Amino acid sequence: MPNGSYVVRSGGNHRVYVCNERGIDNIRAKVGTYMKKDCLTNEELDKHENYEVELSLLAKKIRIEKNVELKAGYEDQQADLIKNHKEWLLQIYYEKFD
Structure with a gap:
């Protein structure tokens, strides 16, 4: 800040x-890459929103989990999902704008 x-x-x-x-x-x-949502097809927008929902659910699990090992597992899942989401978004970006 x-x-x-x-x-x-x-x-x-x-x-x-x-x-x-x-x-x-x-x-x-x-800011890595950004694009207007109206550049996405309905299917792409649905997939993006599914990523966001999954990430939100994992974030909640991480916040409330007391077991350190389970929490670490959720954090690993979250990191993988973030990586996959970013790679997928970059793929779409390059397909549309490259």
């Missing part, structure tokens, strides 16, 4: 939410 007091992890809309809550009008962030 601009004042150096906070760190917000990547993914989702955490940065936007915190900026809105704190009245911050700018934030440094890395």
Whole structure:
């Protein structure tokens, strides 16, 4: 955050939410690739939304899990899903815009 007091992890809309809550009008962030949702077919949009739902469910499991080994397993699943999602989005991006 601009004042150096906070760190917000990547993914989702955490940065936007915190900026809105704190009245911050700018934030440094890395943006890999983005495209308008209307560039996606209905099937691609459904698949993207399915990734988002799965990631949200895993994030919830990670937050509430007390068993360290199970939590680590969920974190591994989350990392794999994020990687697969990013690779899939890049593939679509290059198919449409390269």
